[in-house]
Amino acid sequence: MASLPYADVDSNLRDLAGKAEGFGRLAVGGLHGPIYSVTTLADDGPGSLREGCRRQEPLWIVFEISGTINLSSYLSVSSYKTIDGRGQRIKFTGKGLRLKECEHIIICNLEFEGGRGHDVDGIQIKPNSRHIWIDRCSLHDYDDGLIDITRQSTDITVSRCYFSQHDKTMLIGADPSHIGDRCIRVTIHHCFFDGTRQRQPRVRFGKVHLYNNYTRNWSVYAVCASVESQIYSQNNIYEAGEKKVAFKYYTEMAADMEEAKSGLIRSEGDLFLSGAQSCLLTGIGEECIFHPSEYYPTWTIELASDSLKNVLQVCTGWQAIPRPAELMTSA
Incomplete structure (x- = not known):
C-alpha cells in the first residue's frame, strides 16, 4: 500500500521545522519563536493573522477558530514564520499570501479559493525569498x-497539496528577461493536480524535481519546460483526458543570450495513463539535466502505481487533523 512521507511531523507541534524533503529542507519557520494565536477572522487588527505575519520576530502561528479570512490586499509574510492550520479549517479568499524578500517560512494545512484581481495568486513568492515549505494546502x-515562484526565489518545497478548478496553476520563473532566475530550485512532490488546465508547473531557468505527483485531465499540457529550465520528473502519474501530450517545450531567448532555447525534461519511472504521451526531446542534452542527489541525499519515493494514485486523491490538501500538542523536549 502506498504511503506519504512525513509520518512523524504531526506528533509534536514544532516537528514540521526542518523536516521538508527536497530543496526546501532547511525551512524552520517560527521554530525559535513563541506561539501566536489567531483569534479573529478579521483581515487586520489585534489577534488577526495579518498582525502576526507583519511582526519581525519568529512566530509559530496557530488558529483558535475556523472560517474564511477575506483578504482585501495581499497578506505579506515576514521571515521566520510558521502559519499552521492544523486543528482548524481556515480558508483565504479575495487575495492571497505574498512572500517577499523573506526566508524560513512554513505554510501548512490551509485552503485558498476565489482570489480575484489582476496578478492575484494564491501564494506569490517573489523576490529573493528562500527556504520555504508549503505543505497540505488546497x-x-x-x-x-x-x-508562483519568481524573481530569484529559491530552495522551496511544495508537498501534499491539492490543486483544482484553475487554469495557470504554478509558474516558476516569470519572464525570459529575468536571468537571475537561474538560481531557482524547487521540489514538488506528492501533490494532486486535478483537472487544472496547464502549468503543473511551467518552468523558466530553474531546476525542478517532481516526484510521486498525480496529474490528470489537463487541457493544455501537464508540464512545460521553457528557456534553460531543467525538470527531473520521477515516478509521477500522468493521466490524460482529451489532451494527450504531457510535456511541452516552449522556446524563448534569455536576455543575455543570442539564441532562443527551450528547457529540458528527464522522465524516469513516470506512469502515463489513458493515452498520455510524454513527447520527450530525444538525444538533446538529457545528460545536462541535474540529478537531485547533487543537492540532497534522500527523498521518500515509490513506484508510480494505482495504489499511489488512490492515496494522493485522499491525503493531499487540507486535512481534518488535530493540532499537535507542544511537547517540550530537554536539551
Missing part, C-alpha cells in the same frame, strides 16, 4: 496563479 480558482 488551492482553487484564483484569477492568476495558485503558486
